[in-house]
Amino acid sequence: MTKQRVGVLISGRGSNMKSLIAAAQAADYPAEIAVVISNVPGAGGLAIAAEAGVRALVIDSKSFGKGADGKRKFESALTAELKAARVDLVCLAGFMRLLSADFVNDWSGRLVNIHPSLLPAFKGLDVHAEMLRAGVKIAGCTVHYVSAEMDAGPIIGQAAVPVHSGDTPETLAARILDEEHKLYPECVRRIADGEVRLRDGIAVLSGAPASGALANPVRSPR
Ligand code: GAR
Secondary structure, three states, X not given: OOXXXXXXXXXXXXXXXXXXXXXXXXXXXXXXXXXXXXXXXOOHHHHHHHHOOOOEEEOOHHHHOOXXXXXXXXXXXXXXXXXXXXXXEEEEXXXXXXXXHHHHHHOOOOEEEEEOOOOOOOOOOOHHHHHHXXXXXXXXXXXXXXXXXXXXXXXXXXXXXXXXXXXXXXXXXXXXXXXXXXXXXXXXXXXXXXXXXXEOOEEEEOOOOOHHHHHOHHHOOO
């Protein structure tokens, strides 16, 4: 089996990256983590990746200067490393830099993100507090292809969790994060297995979800 080569981009603690690395350790998983890149020096995820024997490096986004020129230079450094690692798929995992339309276009159909809400609702930052303020009763997470607009693009998979009365942003975030850690590896598996096709701007899935995914019917992308 030729495994798809995945590059994971992080900015922080890297728990989603960790779940991808763990899934990729299974012999029958169709993808391998070729490289982890953090745009933030000292991000917690870097040590986790290195400990797991995955190549981990820093491309400090701040070191390229501000403005469009700095962003362009940062993104070409990113692309150079991803290409050097012969990456087929780029997974954003808590990567907190907005990418330019050029970068998104260059990696079109090969760039995915995880976001802690049921998109297209609750884009952006502080979504857990916003969901509680809005009084939603169901929350969740989404894995999607990335388009130039923030937290947007064809939806590959979603998982739902209940919102409990008495939830704080922290308790809700923890409940959603547990689902993120299952959803992301499952979606990457399905992409790598060729079960996800883009048709008219929508991700269409074939094949069956892994048996564990059935525990949450909303995590069974159809
Ligand atoms: C995750 O909850 C992820 O969904 C979110 O950041 C967190 C990163 O945690 N991403 C976004 O909000 C993207 N808009 P992690 O570093 O432990 O994976």
